[in-house]
Amino acid sequence: MSQVFPKSANAWSKASVLAIVFVLLGLGWVVLTIQRSDFVTSANQFVEQPVQFSHQHHAGGIGIDCRYCHTSVEVAPSAGIPPTKTCINCHSQIWSTSPYLEPVRASFRDDKPLQWVRVHDLPDFVYFNHSIHVTKGVGCETCHGRVDKMPLMIQKVSLQMEWCLDCHRDPSRYVRPRDQVTTMGYQPAEAQADLGPRLVKEYKIAGLEHMTSCSVCHR
């Protein structure tokens, strides 16, 4: 009876052991990449809104301060989505007949709120608080990107826990002076490596252990 396996099978079997390792590693890489991809995180995806509101125009072009509309960003967990009244403050005077703004006028007229689609959507077991971040010198831009360059609002970052922890583990890389929080396209006046640690100290930003305690964000 002849051999079932030819001699070359030895080489094949050795190679396949190695191949399995590579395939598994590759699969792991694929899973992790997909997990971090925009497909999963919904980053960089346009969302259809009831009104094609342009931050580029309002914040960038006209230069309206973020806090004119997002009024509670300094005092509450939520930055606040402006009531229709805020839109009407100006749009009763300008573009008051624009067809684009009909949903806004209808909302004001019929006392029916606009229904925006949430772009930055954290899981419900995460309790993010805008006010503390703004107070400690985290700029709008740091998380939301160059809003002044967005004709339609998109999520620029993954909003995954890994991303949160990146800053929570070492905020000195990201903090900016409080008066620059709403600045778009902020450039530090001095090297961030000097400024960051100084601001962390000045703003009494808590240490690593506190910032990575589970109950700081999860309750």
Add this chain to the structure above:
Amino acid sequence: MKPTHADETDPKAHRSTSVPIDIQAVRARLEQQGGPQVWRSLESVAQTDEFKDYLHREFPTNASEWLDPVGRRSFLKLMSASMALAGVTACTVQPTELIVPYVRQPEELIPGRPMFFATAMSLGGVATGVLVESHEGRPTKIEGNPDHPASQGATDLFAQGSVLTLYDPDRSQSISQLGEIRPWNAVIAAVRGGLSAQSGSKGAGLRILTETVNSPSLAAQIQQVLQLQPGAKWIQWEPVPRDNARAGARTAFGEYLEPVYDLSKADVILSLDADFLASEGASNLRYARQFAGRRRVEESADNLNRLYVVESNHSVTGGRADNRLPLKSSQVEAFARAVAQHTGVAGVTGSAPAGSEAFADAVAKDLAAHRGRAVVMAGDSQPPAVHAIAHALNAAIGAAGVTVSYLPTPEVVPSEQHAALRELVTDIDAGRVQMLVIIGESNPVMSAPADFKFAEAMSKVALRIHSGLFFDETATLSHWHVPGTHYLEAWSDARSFDGTVSIVQPLIQPLYGGKSAHEVIATLSDRPERNGYDVVREYWSAFAAAGRPGETSPKPAPAAIAGVGGQAPAATPAPTAAATFELSWRKWLHDGFIAGTAFTPSTALLAPDVATRITASNAIGGIEINFRRDETIYDGRFANNGWLQELPKPVTKLTWDNGALIAPSTAEANDLQTGDIIAINHDGRTLNVPVWITPGHAKDAITVSVGYGRTKAGRVGNGAGFNTYALRGSSTPFYGEATITKTGDTYDLVGTQDHWSIEGRNIIRSATLEEFKAKPTFVKEMEHLILDKRISLYADKEYKGDQWGMAIDMNACTGCSACIIACVAENNIPVVGKAQVKRNREMHWLRIDRYFSGNLDTPDTYYQPMPCQQCENAPCEVVCPVSATVHSDEGLNDMVYNRCVGTRYCSNNCPWKVRRFNFLLFQDWTTPQFKLQRNPDVTVRSRGIMEKCTYCVQRINAARIQSRREDRAIRDGEIVTACQAVCPTGAIVFGNINDPNSQVAKLKSSPRNYTTLEDLNTRPRTTYLAAVRNPNPALPSNPMVGGHHAATESHEPASPGGGH
């Protein structure tokens, strides 16, 4: 909330105590040298198999075992469901969420930050001021109003539970006429039609039946209707009315007065069947606070008061007695007479019931020795004679004007309600009533004395209109039903115990289009379409215009009144009356009460001939049955409230049912076991009720609570318990003679008294005042094993910033259980239902362990609230395979729901058994109303997740963020946990233990402070302050507990480390 009924209980999970408990043996074991010092139940002393199961296994019936016979179909269904849950949900992207901003945002409202509004809740004709937390217009949680005299910052469990009733999906949702939906103007037309038929007789056929009315404006409205319809009558009916207290005051003073006690000045208190700490009298919260204020021995050992309780049932107050005497209710009068005679009350004589002579003598001596510093209280269920004797006693011992004052009643028109209801039934039977309007939750079809045959009588009335929150038993017998409004939905006003008026302001529009009592009564008036707001405002506008108590001049209001106080122009000349009233009105709404409306104490003197006016009644020779308001569902109006149904009753720890509470000796004499159904025959009526053996209950007496056994309560309350109203007659509304027969059937009563049992080891420690004075550090000598605390595998962690801790004063805790409901409301804790409670799966993060000590018949009672101990060396943390429970930098033992995979190792390793596991999807994820109630700051947990007390970490975070934004440290007292906030006695104190000046740090340095299971060296952050009792040395008393010479286990000695 799961609709759960008795019949859902799995028959296989039925009482496993097939071997009956031998009460003789239990007695013997308790009396033997080295027997158990503290025990929870007869089962625990008898070491039944069921108890051992509870003790040794975290969950007696495990989720991993099939509990129900499973067919192929349901097996496949379950499998596919788990596949879907395990596999698919992990991959799905988050569902799209909408953001819906306001069109015009209210100025003060900041989305994401709750607002608090002051209002008041009335129950039983007395109001308590509350602050209601509102998240974007949704009331979610009730807190006490610290400035209100009745609340002083605390609330009771009914107030806590009331927010769930607001959202109850079973509330009636439409106006109906004989089952057909009708509009509001049809109601008005029907009422007008009914009234015009009465126009000839000046309304002689009209009757209005309400609850006890403590709303001045509603009473004024009704009186106005009575002026228009002079022949009409107004009847107030409360299912458990305070007739006896009212009649007793009339006997003693010639008028209806409310005795209001000042326990802060009382060194000696005698309670004659008065459960003043929890369920009776004018203001339990205030009394509890005053009582506890006199138990703080740190300030001065002489501060300690002494409480004598003479009662039939074992009440919450009885559990706090220094000397307690179980007596039949019908014997209390004889006891009171004996005390009165010994104390020297002229004309009142009598001899104490056999066996209680020494007690009566000692009490009388103590009262006499504390003239002007003692007080006697009579319970609402005691006959008028006992109330009159108590008033006479208080006069004799110089209490009147010091520890007790007499005020006008909070109800606007006091009445004796049984007589009024009897008159109504007589009138109906005589054909004198053509139109009956019933408003409120008194549900007379259910709650009227059985001999009135109210349902039968009511059906004879030609036009019957009912308005209430539920389409209840009374609504089904009415032609018209109008959905009522919850107190959080409508404008009104209400008086509290001392007369202080609160404006009741709504937090939300009526959810189901309800109409308030004001609006329903208005249909009877000459202005049928007025709304409640106008009625209330007009009434108080007239009040202000009449220049009544000091509110007409515009005082500069505190700046805290948003947009009002700041604008109060003190210098502006002569503001108009309307502007002045507007200012007052806003201040009243802001403050939660109208300052200066409290009554001045009556100067009425005790009638000199009071002794001759007291009619004596005889003691009941055989078995006595007592009817009491239920401790958790009140008179049945909270029967559909899952939170309150599932709350273990403070003393019996029974849930979801009522039972016939009997003493162990009664059980022995009649050969009864817990769960045996007895037929109770009372006054010709018979009812089958299962027995629950209650240590400390009076012999030859039964106590049943009313309010259960409802058929139209809703999906939660229907079918739970036994309708004991059917047994109660008008001649014996509180107690009467009964005979019992054992039927041979059994019923599964589910209690939690043996759940989460802990090994003995001096978990309860107490001393008498003398022992405490002699050795203030007595607790230290009660350690189970003195260990070198430095031994640990882990290095000590240094806390530089804040670190949290809690101290629970067992000298203050009354066991009232309001904290449990506060915790449920704050932390979105689900209701599991009776069948799951039976399997030890109740989800309460905070439980109150009730321990007895001493003998079966007159045990002492100790309450121990048991939240997560937040150990420094937490045993749960090291066993979690996925790090779902970890330590925070402030010492908290964090629970991370989104990491938890449900191994339950943590729970298995917790010596205190405080972790709770979602075996099933207990939380109701679908009913939209419940979504409105939930606290948005706390994650809603799903199936397969472990959870536990977090020290209200959401409140810690809110305070921390606030303080850091303001660049300051967190102030002591800034963080108040939900259980701490609700507590009327201040028994729970939370704070930063790194700050030596914090209240909690001070308490922890008290000599009474001790750690439970200290020898395990887990270093809990929750510690306890031992109880110091003050029994009269002249009377026999149980030995104090915790001494280390006596064996302390109620079972075989345990191995260190938990033993399960």
